[in-house]
Amino acid sequence: MASGNALPVPHIHSAGRRVGRVAWKTVAVLLFILVPLACIFGSLFLGRYHMTFSQVVGALFPFAHISVPKQVSTLVVQVRLPRALAAACVGASLSASGVAFQGVFRSPLVNPELLGVSSGSGFGAAFAIVVLGGGFAIYPLAFATGMFAVFMSYWVARVYKKTPAIMLILGGVIVSSVFSALVGLMKYVADPETQLPSIVYWLMGSLSAVSFEQFWALIPMGLGVLVLLASSWRIDVLSMGDKEARSLGVNANAYRGTIVAGATLATAGAVCISGVVGWVGLVIPHIGRMIVGSSNRRLMPASISIGASFLVIVDTMARGLWASEVPLGILTALIGAPFFVYLLKKTKGGDWR
Template sequence: MVNELSTNKSEKRQITVDIFRNVKGKSSILLVLLAVLISAILFSFTIGRYSVTLNQLFEIIRYKTFGGAVSWPESVSTVLFKIRIPRVFIAVIIGAALAIAGVAYQGLFKNPMVSPDILGASSGAGYGAAIAILLSFGSSGIQISAFLFGLAAVLITIIISKCVARSNNNILALVLTGMVVNTLFSSFISITKYLADTDDKLPAITFWLMGGLSSVSLKDLLIMIFPFLVGIIPLLLIRWKLNVLSFGEEEAQGMGVDTRKIRALTIFCSTLLTASAVSIGGMIGWIGLIIPHIARLIVGPNYKVLLPASALIGGIFLLIVDDVARCLLSIEIPIGILTSIIGAPFFLYLLFKERRQKE
């Protein structure tokens, strides 16, 4: 008995050492990803229908910081500060938010095929936006309505799952209820589109649901920062506990982790990130599903590095997709279309890979 206890302690100690070494070795990868993200941001500032050189960009930043003589057209400054800079940073924030929400949900439910809309946040936000457009709300009203309905959809999922399972620990009931709520709100969106004016409201609802950043502004960036920080900071602080949850409910409780509080906090933060991202950028799919898998291939399954890596890769991915969306054709392509074109084949690849592993 004593030998077994000492063996278990030595095994746990070895696992802890391996995890520490793994985190230490992967830190350099995070620095590389951060450098790639900064390079992508600078590159995105310069491309578009109105080209801006890096020299002009640095001169404008120096002028805004220290003052001095102006040696560039006023239109360059207008394009950068009113259009391009807000759009670039919002793309990074939304990509990071959806990726973090996806990897957090996958860790919580111990299922790599889970996405941020598993509890109905995306469909709820889509319905809120559709109702706001139907009622002729302004852009701020549409964003607020989408955000509130996204939170409400997840709240409904949690309440119904508790009534059905009569237990806070029944993950299966939560997932199944989320699927039902997701389907219901998708049906509500279809009803709203059916009732909408075909000449005005219907095209606006359809275009919004496709996802896009063509109408974002500096005000949207300032609005998005607060829920992003409130959602991402707690997840980064408790990310090591997601590693413990992956061992199972009983094992996590045996190691002193309050699984109920961790589950509630993870759901709240992930829902906040998803709802805020959808309220600003529309229904942009697949990021929360495919980016965590790409991050695992690069840094491994340890959530201490997996969460920040997913955030960086998600920001890079959506920023590049947005660059393609606004530069590929003469008219802008909705981002949701491009992410689906990329995400669907990758999802099939994951299915075939899982099948080969079972064989």
């Protein structure tokens, strides 16, 4: 009797809730797509040279037939636009890699530089500046050595037959310190008048030298991020630990390898465009978790969107706040570190909801 009366009611309720949920989801997805685009568009106006809305629109869309001074359109299309796009891509890649690394290594305190990609890239860039005289060689060499450093971490971790997470972390520590020492060596032998400042500048991270010529790095970044997006469900499962992941039907070693490879492609690509920009890959995933929860199928796209917006905003600050440009990596650290302390306090180190 009771069940006969009660059954239709929860049915209607759940249908109503489902419609509400779908609508909410659509709004959320739209927001996550629109906010980074709005940030990129907004950053085109800001800077030491002020311009009007119609000037920016006219520069961006030549077929709109709005007359724009030549130097304004060059500034928008050749300087500010590539820089904003690069910032968005770097922020997205670092955040996605941070989410992946935190999940795979089961720790919310891990960043994508864990396996030595940054110090490897740093050495590559310094080597190119000192030995090869800088120039275009910096970018491919930084990319290659970043990949190589992670490969080395894997190789060190293979003293065991398998590659458990803890051995990988240890391998990353070892390889990072070796490459840091090599960066030190490069600084030591560098010409202090010309080469040393370039190395230091590169290591602090900056997007001031970005142009469309370096956009080949978007290919590995895009590839890496796609791999991470596709494996986001498996990252959830891997974060259960190797044994449980295996008993749930996921080959932990193989998938961790794939995900680390994807994250490394994305990070190495980002680092070779912008230099070493810290804290983004550590902090953004936490903000994402506060907004959408821990499930990586939501967290991954959300973090990509938040990371892209964040770095566009910070980079705009880097070039606009003071008369001379502040290195991006320094600004992200100055913003990221206190924010992270706030997050730890707010969430008491564990529960993010």
